[in-house]
Amino acid sequence: MSPERRYDALVVGAGPAGLAAATTLARAGRSVAVFDEQPTPGGQVHRAVAAVPESRRALLGPDYARGREAVEAFLASGAHHIGQASVWSAAPGRVGVTVGGVAHLVEGDAVVLATGAYERPFPIPGWTLPGVLSGGGAQTLLKASGLVPEGRTVIAGSGPLVWLLAWQYLRCGLTVDAILDSTPAGNRWRAAPHLAGFLASPYPVKGLELLRAVRRSVRVVRGVSALEAVGEDRVSALRYRVGAGAWVEMGVDTLLLHQGVVPAIELAASAGIRQRWDRDQLCWHPEVDAMGRTPLAGLYLAGDGTGIAGAEAAALSGELAAHAILGTSEGGRVSGLLAQRARWLRGRRFLDLLYQPAPAFRVPAGETLACRCEEVTARALGEAAALGVPGPNQLKAFLRCGMGPCQGRLCGLTVTEALAHHSGRTPAQVGRYRARVPVKPLPLAALAAMPATDDERRAVER
Amino acid sequence: MFRRLPDAPPATATILVDGRAVRAVPGESVAAALLANGIVACRTTPVSGAARGPYCLMGVCFECLATIDGEPNRQTCLVLVRDGLRIETQSGARGLGP
């Protein structure tokens, strides 16, 4: 479906946050368009939830199945869903989007960016080999297509998704050969002071039973301190060590890597929203208030794109952003939403610290690829750092890291943290790649069709 | 290597991968169809020629690129299967368009 020229509100992302924002706005009588790269609404967590067979929803568990209600409410709300739509620019009043290879500039009085999260890079030797997938990617294959790995399968890393995925695989009757848990042992002590907040939040009910079920059926290797994928044209084995112990090798057909998710901030950053380094989540958080308002009037942010807090908190923040747009008076519904969201956020702190990935898995060494697209090694980053480069943008100019089609999503955090490591500064001091429009590649012909004023044309013609 | 759960819809579509006919589920992503057919690598990189295949399945990593119906560098995880789709794996940098 092609978008119309203008709407009252434009929402980017059809995950829990975007759907809640759009549903609330549409129910209040606003015309709303929701753009998402994916064909069906649901976002990462509820991928394809309304499109899959009932049996799949049952297998994947209640947290997944619940997404269906939100999707159905959204579909009934009158908001337009524009799927397979890639948004490459956003500013107050306007987004640029390609649908079916054609670029559109769509206008809207309010713009809500609910771009969600993607997985933190996991730069280990061999992570680019075919057969090595991200844990979230494998989960997406399961959710959307009912695909599960065949043969020897290992899940490695840290974070709730590692356990959730293993649990979902078990329910599908799959054998997971091992979980290589790379969570540093010391995290437990750092997280402990926040246990009370966690226990008071709605999280524990979700997690604990699941953990137990997985531990009963899967071999879990804890304290993994180093990991490599091995193979020629595809992965055939992995090597790991526990602590300072000896390397252990095992054959695998599929290796799934995951160490948490981080906000997708590119669109917000390209619109000029400042980013702040979050020391617990080890990623950038955009400048936004609890209602989703940004320093730019008319531009709102919601969901995990503002900081990782999970699907429920994302939906709450989406609804809050809608109320900010509608001008709903504070108090009543709004303060209730704020209070509920605060409970989720309090619980999050514990999880953030508990699952914080180890430095060795965030700052690679030697010939390990930091930038997959341009194949820039960790060694090259270190050598460039030794020239005294002041930050990621100069590093990018020197090495091309971040210049490939993923536009730095799979190396940005690595480069920031590596440079901080090499230069003895903090990530906040080192800074990040500058994000520029287009934040997703688009065909030259689509850009060529953009309207221009006479002055703009004259600035180019010669 | 991936297999389909018994609840998956029937693979009623035929797509051509490098000229070879394989079965796929209409509406699933091309990347999923490739993986379901044992094809884990879809291209080699322009930089070193290393083999790569789908990694994130959510449109972020750009590892899943292939030529679809003659158009190079499409993200196979974002393109949906239709009967008769032609997919070519790629080696190195793309060529110009048609």
Place this chain on the structure above:
Amino acid sequence: MTARSFDLAVVGGGLVGAAVAWGAARTGARVVVLDEGDIAFRASRGNFALVWVQSKGMGMPEYAAWTVASSEAWAGFADELGRESGIDVAHRRPGGFHLALSDAELQARADNLKRLHNQPAMQRYPYEILDRERVRGMLPEIGPEVVGGSFCPLDGHTNSLKLLRALHTALARAGTPYLARHAVETILPRGGGGFRLLSSGGTIEAARVALCAGNGNARLAPMLGLSVPVRPQRGQIVVTERVQPFLHHPVVTVRQTDEGSVMLGDSLEETGFDTATGLGVTGTIANRAVRLFPRLARVNVVRTWAALRVMTPDGFPIYEESTSHPGAFVATCHSGVTLAANHARLVGPTIAAGRLPAETFAPFSARRFDVPQAA
């Protein structure tokens, strides 16, 4: 607090500063480079990377000669730099094109070049106006709208990011400190000669100072009795994903890099210190590129950016020593890629030696801007 002391402090670590510093360091001088941080106005990170001759020099024949000299010196410079840095900067000189999309554009192009070469004292260089068929023989991918173009065999290009890195690497290997996050705030001439540079990262002392701070020179120059009336002129650029080689000659607004990506340029905008990009301009750039090379239409754009040219009132460089503060120099220009060979081989060493020989550099003094307009 004791300040570190050097023979020469170069302010600015862009292409001009790095080339001048390297040229100076190779004479044995103890040089230091001071630069700003990661986010800065730095044309050297955002340019089009042409080593370009055609159309240079209207209004100042000496500039045409200076440009031709650099073009001739470039291959040797690239070799030398490659040896000392281990980095191949991908310099090529296959000759370059300026293409026309209408007969009027082609005629205007021919007239301009004729006027340029008819200037008194002009050092002529070879160029040709080619019709569509001859262009197509060399650029098979041109579209039906291309009516012809001008070709100059001296034109070439490089990878200017590799060039910047190679210069920085060579500096490091020569033992020259590069101090980023040392934005120079004040330069104080010292009583007994020499200079004190107060920067955000600390104080540096040097017998001589070279201002190579691009658009930053306008503010710093008066501290040394110099006037450097440069202004920022914005240029936006569009770049694509990597593509199999298809374009073997650089075109003034389209070139394929050694890595395969296609760069499309570049606007001329008087918008002050503002590096925003806009869809109207990048869209026009894309539009013209597709008209020139239609098979680019489906190639994906991966980035756009804007950078600020360092523009003097007449567009020509300024190289000058302060008369009130001997030992203080300025070197600044547009076309710092093209002129990098000259900067490394001629400007750096002469500054290190403490003198800019008038026979070469007199025409480039900023005093040319003081001349009252003829009535």
